Amino acid sequence: MTERSAPIRRPTIKEVARLAGVSHQTVSRYLKSRQGLRPATLERIDGAVEKLGYRPNLMARSMRTRRTGRLAVVMPLNTFNHARLLAGALAAAHEAGHVVEVVSVEGSTATRTERVLELTHAGQVDGVLSLTPMTAGFEEALPKGAAVVVSPDFDDGMRSIGELTDASPVSELMERLAALGHRRFLHVAGDQEFASARARKAAYLEAIERLGLESVGVAEGDWSGESGVEAIRQMDPDRLATAVIAANDVVASGVLRGARDRGLDVPGDLSVTGWDDNELCRFLPPSLTTVRINWEGAGRNAVRRLIKAVGGPELEPWSGPVAQVIWRESTAPPRRHPASAPGGRR
Incomplete structure (x- = not known):
């Protein structure tokens, strides 16, 4: 007879609050937005979240809010290596309690726009970030309440602009x-x-x-x-x-x-x-x-806009020079x- 291992228990918001020395209402507020909280409070909660490995319960939140907790990032199939950009984007999404699906689409702007519309109509993601431009007037085909953010940082070939x-x-x-x-x-x-x-x-x-x-x-x-x-x-x-x-x-x-x-x-x-x-x-x-470009920061800010559009927590934006001489x-x-x-x- 095989023994069943006990399910891994997730830390709770009350345990985070107890370790940080704050109320659970303060932690709940922290999870929605960091704005308005004192730096010392943020530091204590950050430390408690990290020590306990706390992550929001996406399933419970989905049942409560009818949200999936999932985001999609759409980009061209053939593009330059933007691993650091995606790393910054994924880190910001995970910080807000979301998981991310990266969708690479081969073809034209119209093809990628069609894929974005499919994702929004399927209802399997809360929002979509397109790293390249969409066809004009795509907003008219979006379902009501759909959240789509188009990055201003790349052209149709995902070449840097702006x-x-x-x-x-x-x-x-x-x-x-x-x-x-x-x-x-x-x-x-x-x-x-x-x-x-x-x-x-x-x-x-x-x-x-x-x-x-x-x-x-x-x-x-x-x-x-x-x-x-x-x-x-x-x-x-x-x-x-x-x-x-x-x-x-x-x-x-x-x-x-x-x-x-x-x-x-x-x-x-x-x-x-x-x-x-x-x-x-x-x-x-x-x-x-050489010159280092802060791709991680650019990715963070792009996903931050999407998280805000889906009603997620207000994340701290990346700020600083885009480029730095090394x-x-x-x-x-x-x-x-x-x-x-x-x-x-x-």
Whole structure:
């Protein structure tokens, strides 16, 4: 005869209140919205929730409110890796007591819109977040009370638009490099179909003009490492740059390889910067100076809007700079004049 294990007992809201030293009404209020509660109270309840592993009882809430406790995030099937964006979105949803289904849809905007409408009419989720635009007038086909939030951060191909294309870190990179003594620059651009690539190119050209620097050109890249290798290979040996602003980290890795092939030392002969803060950047020889985008924050704020739309608790928004420069070993003062660098002797 097999023994049945006892069911795992869920901690209750009263146990959270007792451990935090507050009333259960205060914890209930906390679960609906953090606003209006004192920081010390929030800290105690946060600690109690974490220690007890408390999670709202979704089944009981569903019976009481006719809500499922489930949300859907819809995105294109073929897109760039946005794992950090989804991580931020899922963390915010779980914080509010929701589970999330990520739905990848192949096809056009119309196809994705149709899938969103199917999800809302099926009633199996409380709300839908679409990471890409919907067809015009889709709201007219929504069932009454349906909650659909469309992210303003991406275009139809889930390429960054709006705030996520902020290229001001390019200016910060170039100002710092100029202060270190760099005067001759090269930009290896990204695919110009992307608003972010166009913004970084424009910021580079603006900084060249504003700071009185010399540009040896803008190499038209395609986000690939090969475009970085080719850009260095094509540099005029009589006008070698001492600093390269690469459109992303993959391009920058190609620049590092191209520099090695030409006998250029990084950062002695050539300082190199990237964009994205790929995990591997810290382990390259040398580690790469780059720009980190707070994808987790963007994902949190997107789901926060959806949770508010479905009547969930008011979560703390992520706030802070969208992009942050991470300075590492690949940037340093130029060791010599570019004309005397390997391959650049006159």
